[in-house]
Amino acid sequence: MEAIIEVKNLKKVYKKRKTKESLIAVDDISFSVNRGEILGLLGPNGAGKSTMIKMICGLLIPDDGSIIVNGINTQKKRLDALRHISAVLEGNRNLYWRLSVKENLEYFAGNRGLSSKDIAEQIEGLLTKFNLKDKENELVNRLSRGMQQKLAIAVAMLADSEIILLDEPTLGLDIETSYEVRELLKSIAKGYNRTIIISSHDMDVIQAICNRTIVINYGKVVANDNVENLLRLFEVRSYKIQLGDHLTDRQYKMLVEKFPGLEYIPDSIQSTIEVDLNHSKEIYDLFDVLKLEHIPVETIDRQTVNFEEIFMKIVKGEKEYAMVYPS
Structure with a gap:
């Protein structure tokens, strides 16, 4: 590339x-x-x-x-x-608040050496694409933050x-x-x-x-x-398993020894265990233990990893990671 x-x-x-x-x-x-x-x-x-x-x-x-x-x-x-390069900075600092939506587009086109006549068709296209046509004569300082942000991006588009x-x-x-x-x-x-x-x-x-x-x-x-x-890279297989009975102290200790980090959440009727598994085959090991101990399983749910969790792991240094992307 x-x-x-x-x-x-x-x-x-x-x-x-x-x-x-x-x-x-x-x-x-x-x-x-x-x-x-x-x-x-x-x-x-x-x-x-x-x-x-x-x-x-x-x-x-x-x-x-x-x-x-x-x-x-x-x-x-x-x-x-x-x-x-065109830039859209935080806070919409590349807009003039006392000009209208269309006037902002015309003004910044002029800054790039483009006449309003030459750029008129492109401005109309941007107003339509960004759903700003009905606000074209509205002053920027009266727009919602979302409208301002869309206009700022449209201004950045003008420069080609x-x-x-x-x-x-x-x-x-x-x-x-x-x-x-x-x-x-x-x-x-x-x-x-x-x-x-x-x-x-x-x-x-x-x-x-x-x-x-x-x-x-x-x-x-x-x-x-x-x-x-x-x-x-950071995917762990997280499971939430609802049990049909409560664990005894012996069963709980045995499960924690085999699956470190396992959480046991008892309630008045049923109980739940939550566990992170590094490999998919470990789920069979877990069910072998539950079967051997005659612990009934009502439901099992797989939890989905998301980017926020990954981000926190990276910045906390839970896993070393530095990969050079090939150019």
Whole structure:
């Protein structure tokens, strides 16, 4: 695959004003972004995601390392490199709140050297695609946060740049609008052949729309792989088994010895055990014990692993993981 962005040994250090203490926001990070993919930058608040996005789009100068955009070094030919990038920053800071929806689109088209006449058809298409047509004459400061976010993405689309950077695109949105924004981003990547980088701490968004995710913690890359591979890496087979009787103390101790981490939840009528198994064949071992002890089983449910659980395991260091994604 062809890399459209290459980040090499990037570093950014801030100085605290009062104490002059150094805070390393980005610590020797390297990765590449392939043309046409949707890449997620995932990490807790303060991990360095926004700093990374701001350096890629030219708002911050790295202290060390380099960023290559479509073959152009951003530190040597900054303006040439940034012509390939549009950014949607958290808080919709790339909108003018006292202009209407349509006026914002016309204004930012003008900033790119495009006349409103030449761009009129594209603006109409974006208003329709983003469900903003009935709000085209509304002032931005009167729009809902979701409408503002959709407009910000539409503005980014105007430039026809190959790369769109989005910093927390679903932050503060209601569930319905969040899903609408996700679908828009997927259709943009597929239908317009754009490369999209999303910085977020929303695991659901990353899992739903990204091909690959880079997990950042304390300014370092701690995971870099396809979402599916990360799911498989940390997959444990979690089961919830409802029993038709209570366990004796002897039975409980025996089960815990054979299956460490097993939880026993008794109640007035029935009881439940919850257990994580590393291999599918272990379920047969568990049922052999239950059968041998004549413990009746009423129901069994398989619990589904989700990306939030995986993310927490990665940042807590429960499993070492660092894979270089092939470019």
